[in-house]
Amino acid sequence: MIASWRFSALADRHRAMGSALEDWSGMGTAWSYDKDQTEEYLAIRTKAGVMDVSGLKKVHVIGPHAQYVIDKATTRNIEALKPGRSTYATMLDDRGKFIDDCVIYRMGPHSFMVVHGSGGGHEQLTRYAAGRNVVLTFDDDLHDISLQGPLAVDYLEQHVPGIRDVVYFSHIQTTLFGKPVMISRTGYTGERGYEIFCRRQDAPLIWDTIVAEGAGMGIIPTRFTTLDLLRAESYLLFFPYDNSEKYQFEDEPAGDTLWELGLEFTVSPGKTGFRGAEEHYRLKGKERFKIFGVKLEGTTPAPEGATLLQDGQPVGVVTMCMYSELNGHNVGIARMPVDCAVQGTPLAVLIDGQPVPCIAHTMPFYDPEKKRRTAKG
Numbered sequence: 001m002i003a004s005w006r007f008s009a010l011a012d013r014h015r016a017m018g019s020a021l022e023d024w025s026g027m028g029t030a031w032s033y034d035k036d037q038t039e040e041y042l043a044i045r046t047k048a049g050v051m052d053v054s055g056l057k058k059v060h061v062i063g064p065h066a067q068y069v070i071d072k073a074t075t076r077n078i079e080a081l082k083p084g085r086s087t088y089a090t091m092l093d094d095r096g097k098f099i100d101d102c103v104i105y106r107m108g109p110h111s112f113m114v115v116h117g118s119g120g121g122h123e124q125l126t127r128y129a130a131g132r133n134v135v136l137t138f139d140d141d142l143h144d145i146s147l148q149g150p151l152a153v154d155y156l157e158q159h160v161p162g163i164r165d166v167v168y169f170s171h172i173q174t175t176l177f178g179k180p181v182m183i184s185r186t187g188y189t190g191e192r193g194y195e196i197f198c199r200r201q202d203a204p205l206i207w208d209t210i211v212a213e214g215a216g217m218g219i220i221p222t223r224f225t226t227l228d229l230l231r232a233e234s235y236l237l238f239f240p241y242d243n244s245e246k247y248q249f250e251d252e253p254a255g256d257t258l259w260e261l262g263l264e265f266t267v268s269p270g271k272t273g274f275r276g277a278e279e280h281y282r283l284k285g286k287e288r289f290k291i292f293g294v295k296l297e298g299t300t301p302a303p304e305g306a307t308l309l310q311d312g313q314p315v316g317v318v319t320m321c322m323y324s325e326l327n328g329h330n331v332g333i334a335r336m337p338v339d340c341a342v343q344g345t346p347l348a349v350l351i352d353g354q355p356v357p358c359i360a361h362t363m364p365f366y367d368p369e370k371k372r373r374t375a376k377g
Contacts, residue, residue, distance in 0.1 A: 004028045006140050008054045009203040017221060025118035027055035030223045040222035041229045044189055045326055048149030049222035050210050053188075053195070054203070058142045059122055061112045063134035070104060070112055072128040072275060075258075077268035081106045086169045086186060090258060090266040091116075091124045096279025097255030098263065099124065100239060103186055105171060115144070119239045124275070143203040147210065148193030150372070151217050155210070156183070156194060163194075168374045177209050188227055190234025190366055192375050232322040232332055235293070235363035237261060242291060242319040242333060247305070249288075257283045262291050289316065290341035293363040294349065296330040296356055299323050302349045308334050309348040309355055315340060318349055324366075331365045 006027035008014075014021060018034030030052060033040075043049045061069055070078045074089040081087055086105040093099050100119025106112055114125060122138060129136050147156065156163045160174055160183065171184035179202040187193030198206055211221055231238060240246050242261075244254040258264045258280060267280065296302060301321040308316035321332030332349075340347065343362050348355035367373070 009200045010052045010207055024055050029055045031225045033223045040226040043220045044149045047218035048151040051146045051222045053146045054143040056115050058139045059114045060137040065132035065134040066110050066112055069128045069134055073124045075267040077271050083108050090263055092276030096276040096283050141200045143198050145196040148187045148189040149191050152193050189230040228320055229322045232320045233366035247317050260287045287338050289335050290338050292336055292341035293361040294332050294334045294358045295361040296358040302351055307350040
């Protein structure tokens with residue numbers, strides 16, 4: 001907590017459930033609760049879970065030059081984004097290397113909200129806002145309560161008319177329990193889910209009401225780190241925990257390309273002029289490694305940072321792994337040589353000093369056609 005300079009209005013709720021509030025991106029965040037984490041994972045996969053993700057940074061970009069700032073700072077063609085819709089984007093440095101990802105919400109003709117994680121997103125936006133007719137506001141009053149899982153829509157439709165009509169990556173301005181909110185059809189779980197953006201003063205009421213009313217449906221509070229179990233199945237990267245900022249190269253500075261991370265889809269077709277664009281295109285086909293999946297034998301998941309082996313020799317690292325009794329697989333995300341990143345390549349992972357056989361496997365492992373998160377109606 002000593003490094004924290006941002007504070008959630010829900011901190012006391014997390015402490016009451018046993019959290020020490022570990023620092024993430026400057027905010028004390030619930031990394032642990034006094035209960036079985038598997039229960040939380042199962043709730044989100046089969047019912048729903050409510051999670052405080054207010055540690056995400058919310059930046060309003062408003063003014064006649066707002067679109068210019070977004071266009072220069074991110075990889076998406078924002079001209080095509082309609083008010084009421086959002087898009088997932090990435091940000092690069094001058095070397096064409098990944099520095100952050102974000103969701104961009106278009107609120108109106110000259111108004112956007114950019115929600116990003118612990119990378120350089122705010123600094124990137126500030127860089128291009130300098131000298132322009134635009135205002136940037138870092139908004140920590142705005143809290144983000146995430147309700148994720150197949151029953152999330154069943155719960156919300158009791159309170160929000162038309163919630164079933166809110167399609168994937170869109171948002172509405174409405175009220176919840178009599179309080180003004182923006183509800184976004186987004187999340188980070190691989191399930192149908194919603195993010196509830198609310199004022200700081202309203203966050204405790206909204207959280208408490210969902211927890212109390214949702215209990216009968218099996219909706220429970222979930223810690224932030226339960227996302228690790230969900231993202232390993234659903235191919236959701238988490239900067240810097242899958243990146244060279246943590247797993248450093250031996251002979252060069254940190255920085256991964258979108259081609260290496262499998263995030264090249266975040267560049268709108270034909271877009272140029274964003275920071276790092278020329279280097280991004282030049283680096284295609286020059287991948288030093290690939291992010292790819294691994295599927296392990298047995299039921300013991302590899303620890304974070306476990307060594308990946310080929311023919312007994314270290315070749316990479318498993319960044320996150322999980323075993324799911326629900327889905328019957330032991331799977332993870334790994335950094336591996338390009339020639340290993342082929343479905344079925346035999347590999348092994350060191351667990352407690354012993355090699356455990358695995359194969360390279362395409363991702364996502366769960367709902368590969370993404371039908372659950374994008375479901376309509």
